[in-house]
Amino acid sequence: MKKLSLPRILLVAFLIVGAIVTLLPVLVVFRTSFQYPRDIISGSLLFTPTFYNYIDTFTSYRFGRLLINSLVAASGTTVIVLAVASLAGFSLGKFHWANWAVSLILASLLLIQMLPPVVFAGPFYLITRQLGIYNTPLALIMAYLVLQLPLSVLILRQFAMAVPNEILEAAHIDGASNQMIFSSISLPLMVPGIATAGLLSFVFSWNDFMFAVTLTSTTKSMTIPVGIANFSQDFQVLYGNISVAAAFAAIPGFLMVIFAQRYVTRGLTIGAIKG
Amino acid sequence: MRFVKKSVFITMLLLTVGLMVFARGSTEQVPAEGGERLPAISILINESPWLDAFRKIVDVYEKETGNEVEIVGNPYSALLTRITNTLTAPESEFDIVILDEVWSNQFYDGELVACLTDIDPDFAFDEGVIEYNWATRWDHELGTNAESGKIYSVPINGNMQILYYRSDLLEEAGFEPPETWDDVFRIAEYFYDPPNMYGMVGRATGRPDFGLQAILHSLGGYLLDYDTNDRTWDVGINKPEAHEALDIYLRLVKQYSPDDYTNFGQAQMISLMQSGRVPMIYTVTAAAPNFDNPAVSSVAGLVNATVVPGPRPGEHAPTTGIQPFAIPNNLPDDRKQAALTFLEWVLQPEVQVQFGKFGGIVTRQDAWETLAEDPKFWWAGAVADSTPYAHGQIRVTVGGRIFSVLETLLRSVVAGDTEPAETLRRAEVEIHTIMEAAGYVVK
Amino acid sequence: MSQRNLYRIIDDNFKYIAIAPVIIVLVLLVLMPVGRLFATSFTEVKFVSGGLLFNPVGFINYLTAFKDAIAARALLNTTLLALISVSVEVVIAVVLALSVGYIKRGNTFFRTIFIFPMLLPPIAIGVMWLMIYDFNYGVLNSVLAFFGVRGPAWLANNMLAFPSIIIVDIWHWTSFVFLIVLAGVETLPHELSESGRIDGATELQIIRKIQLPILRPIIMTAIVTRTIFAFKVYEQIYLLTDGGPGNRTEVISSYIMRVYFNENRMGYASALSVLTLIFIAALVLFFYQLQKRVFNERGGKA
Structure with a gap:
């Protein structure tokens, strides 16, 4: 596969253009983060670089604390979602279910996703206050569970379905129990799906604003998006601070992508060896 | 190999449980104990350029009285959501909420915020306090803000x-x-x-x-x-x-x-x-x-x-586009009292001047006049001159x-x-x- | 032994045990809010003597909704936004995902970059594009000015505001479709493509005849999920145009929020939510039917 044909050059060119288009706006934010607020609104392309926004952001907010809160909420959600959704995906994808049952479950999952988030915000506020978990990461995990489960189940069902039946049948004949087939054969084969679903759960929980602002109130458990939104104020939008915060907010997700990628690609190879 | 997989699964579950315990445990609140001090209060407010001035004046209050005040800053876009939630809950999480002239009346009318003279029958505004066409009073019978109405809030941000x-x-x-x-x-x-x-x-x-x-x-x-x-x-x-x-x-x-x-x-x-x-x-x-x-x-x-x-x-x-502070009705009496004590403190003439010097938008005419003498506060004179002409916004629910x-x-x-x-x-x-x-x- | 028995019971009922957690979570946490939503949609909610009063009004909220021109416009805008941006995103994402599969060196690099936009919080994306589009200080117009061109008001011009918003949406969400499709591409069985190659098929034929059919269910998942997400866009638009100019970029989720809180009409907002739900459900159903028609097959079911 080493020939340098014309289509190949076009392909690479296409990817490079795609990468540039994706990166340019990010560079704009990066640039903004080094500008004095007065230069941001000046409209001039030239400016004196400064750390003003960085200093201001980290002195006015306990951003470290928000980062930890976000991490706890997002990773907690991801772990639970993956455990619950991979089981459900396996059950739906690999066992025989009556048509109506599958349709019912899938349809309700989709319907949950379709509901405007505001529908859940009010009731969840009351539930978390009642349970005494209001303003804790647990409240967020509870809410994100509901929001992230549907998509993860849908994705993992697809990946469970893609696991070749022959391997499972062979294991069954060897006397393996269903739970064993799930955990030792199916799960490893579903790794790309798990990595994808996990990444999505993490990122969406990480970026959620609506529930974070409803279910937490103080820096004790407030998450990054609320911290960022606090810079978008009544009489002014602090572009510089938002840019700084955004740059830091993207780091954990970025690490997750790099980490998860190895698994997104590795999935079937492991399966093939085992099979 | 299977054991490895299983153990991964078990670790995942353990992690989950551990995380839940951590999440719950790490946020346990220590109730503030104090002899004659008032209960700690928390204030729901929106992030804005004048919030810093408010933080400073609250620091002064804490130092002066020893009472604790927590300020919960909030994006303006989510303020009304949070107010509606807290005022309709069995018990409010905040002791003071900031309102907005435009949508205060629905909360006065529905008595979701406490009538201040119910908390302290002697509560009244003195002459220096600007009343902004009675924006803080509500007459239930007339269904509008009027001098004859009961006082439901205290003007703190006198935006005009x-x-x-x-x-x-x-x-x-x-x-x-x-x-x-x-x-x-x-x-x-x-x-x-x-x-x-x-x-x-x-x-x-x-x-x-x-x-x-x-x-x-x-x-x-x-x-x-x-x-x-x-x-x-x-x-x-x-x-x-x-x-x-x-x-x-x-x-x-x-x-x-x-x-x-x-x-x-x-x-x-x-x-x-x-x-x-x-x-x-x-x-x-x-x-x-x-x-x-x-x-x-x-x-x-x-x-x-x-x-x-x-x-x-x-x-x-x-x-005017004032932001008055109100006390939720769904609070125990001692917390309402503590909240009112703070609000009365902020309205004092010297405190208002101090608040204005920090960059606050004060609500006393005498404070504006004092501030206007200092060229550093070039806007104070304009505000003081504007007060007689000031026109309130809508006066219905x-x-x-x-x-x-x-x-x-x-x-x-x-x-x-x-x-x-x-x-x-x-x-x-x-x-x-x-x-x-x-x-x-x-x- | 009881432990053995338990093991057997789990084995025999694994199908049910595996699905139980998701059902439990959803029943516990979803039924109440949804029930409340439907109940509220038939009432008018008022603040009375320190509490909420739910005043039953029958179908009035629903009737009001059908006469609400802003709601109709917001729904139309949202639908257009969803249809246009989702189709563009799917095309770009599929091409990108397949292309990345073809190159060996730098493929991790490209993948990471193409996934990146999704990682940023929506508010940050709003600010990012404001810094680009703003008429007075946006980078786009500053660059144009450098070349002596006076740029338009991208976000405030009656013709340009909506397309500008769509571009933001495409930039943001292509990454999501890319990620999902990529996971599918990675699980494509190489043997099939290889045998196709040996039979002398061109790469394009392999993609069209072998790979795309296998990818179809996963692409369908991406389309459906993205369409649903598109009906939730809110934060970026709030920051970029706040629904303007006029109501050209007003979207349904921000309108529902406005009715719910700013107008203090919880009953009506609930009715709008229910109607939006029905609308999206119908749209998704339509997608599935369309897919069946076009490919003349039983849908994405097992």
Whole structure:
């Protein structure tokens, strides 16, 4: 596969253009983060670089604390979602279910996703206050569970379905129990799906604003998006601070992508060896 | 190999449980214990340029009294959500919530916030406190804010429109600060030189009516008028004054503005002024300290303020947009008492001056007058001069709905989707309907 | 032994045990809010003597909704936004995902970059594009000015505002579709493509005849999920245009929020939510039917 044909050059060119288009706006934010607020609104392309926004952001907010809160909420959600959704995906994808049952479950999952988030915000506020978990990461995990489960189940069902039946049948004949087939054969084969679903759960929980602002109130458990939104104020939008915060907010997700990628690609190879 | 997989699965589960325990355990609150100290209170407030001043004055309170106060800053966009949630819960999580003149009345009327004289029968405002056309009182019988009403909140952020102008530019060109709308247009015309300089910008989105009201009221018109004799309301948005006001408003918003005038809210107006590309704007007092911060503004030291213009000198009607503080009704008595103690403390004359010096938008006329003596607070004089003319916003329970309707209509007329006359006709019909549905008697 | 028995019971009922957690979570946490939503949609909610009063009004909220021109416009805008941006996103994402599969060196690099936009909080994306689009200080117009061109008001111009918003949406969400499709591409069985190659099929034929059919269910998942997400866009638009100019970029989720809180009409907002739900459900159903028609097959079911 080493020939340098014309289509190949076009392909690479296409990817490079795609990468540039994706990166340019990010560079704009990066640039903004080094500008004095007065230069941001000046409209001039030239400016004196400064750390003003960085200093201001980290002195006015306990951003470290928000980062930890976000991490706890997002990773907690991801772990639970993956455990619950991979089981459900396996059950739906690999066992025989009556048509109506599958349709019912899938349809309700989709319907949950379709509901405007505001529908859940009010009731969840009351539930978390009642349970005494209001303003804790647990409240967020509870809410994100509901929001992230549907998509993860849908994705993992697809990946469970893609696991070749022959391997499972062979294991069954060897006397393996269903739970064993799930955990030792199916799960490893579903790794790309798990990595994808996990990444999505993490990122969406990480970026959620609506529930974070409803279910937490103080820096004790407030998450990054609320911290960022606090810079978008009544009489002014602090572009510089938002840019700084955004740059830091993207780091954990970025690490997750790099980490998860190895698994997104590795999935079937492991399966093939085992099979 | 299978054991490995299984153990991974078990670890995952353990991690989950551990995390839940951690999440729960790490956030256990330690209740504040204290001898004669009052219970700690928490205040729900929105993030804004004046929040820093408020934090400082709260520090002073904590040092002076030993009482604890927690400030919960919040994005403005989520403020109403959070207030609605906390006031309708079995028990409020906050002891004081910030309201907004526009949608305070629904909470007074529904008694979701406590009547302050129920907490302390002796509570009253002294003469120095500006009452903003009774914005903090509600008369249940009349269904409007009135002197006869019960007090439900305390004005803390006394936001009011003032006209900011570039003293250097106006002086250089030989202009006096504008007193009339005609002055405004003359000055705008003179400076208009896009894209380097614009003449005037107006508020076209994010409560555009706030800009229109100052014009309408200065011409003697009104949105809603209450006749206390036969207790009926009159919708004034389709009267000749309103048509003239809309004319002025549209000129002001469009004629001497950048091409993106349809997208101009408060933040955009202030930014343009800060970048030195417009010689004047009229907007809230809270913006003032921002013009003096050299990191944020290119025009530090060059801005001055005056009363919002009118049709003729001496005929002004700057709109107030105050943010009063209220105490939730769903609170135990001792917490209500602690909250009220704090609010009474903030209203004291010396405290108000101190708050003003920190950059707060105070609510006592005497404090404004004291501040005005110091040139550092160049906006204070303009506010003190404006108080006698100040005009409140809507005085019914359905303010939020009426302004939502006006927002839609004004935005469409600014975007050129509807004709001005048609816009006002529709506004009249819609406001009429909303008022009647809310149980008001309308002419 | 009881432990053995338990093991057997789990084995025999694994199908049910595996699905139980998701059902439990959803029943516990979803039924109440949804029930409340439907109940509220038939009432008018008022603040009375320190509490909420739910005043039954029958179908009035629903009737009001059908006469609400802003709601109709917001729904139309949202639908257009969803249809246009989702189709563009799917095309770009599928091409990108397949292309990345073809190159060996730098493929991790490209993948990471193409996934990146999704990682940023929506508010940050709003500010990012404001810094680009703003008429007075946006980078786009500054660059144009450098070349002597006076740029338009991207976000405030009656013709440009909506397309500008769509571009933001495409930039943001292509990454999501890319990620999902990529996971599918990675699980494509190489043997099939290889045998196709040996039979002398061109790469394009392999993609069209072998790979795309296998990817179809996963692409369908991406389309459906993205369409649903598109009906939730809110934060970016609030920051970029706040629904303007006029109501050209007003979207349904921000309108529902406005009705719910600013207008203090919880009953009506609930009715709008229910109607939006029905609308999206119908749209998704339509997608599935369309897919069946076009490919003349039983849908994405097992």
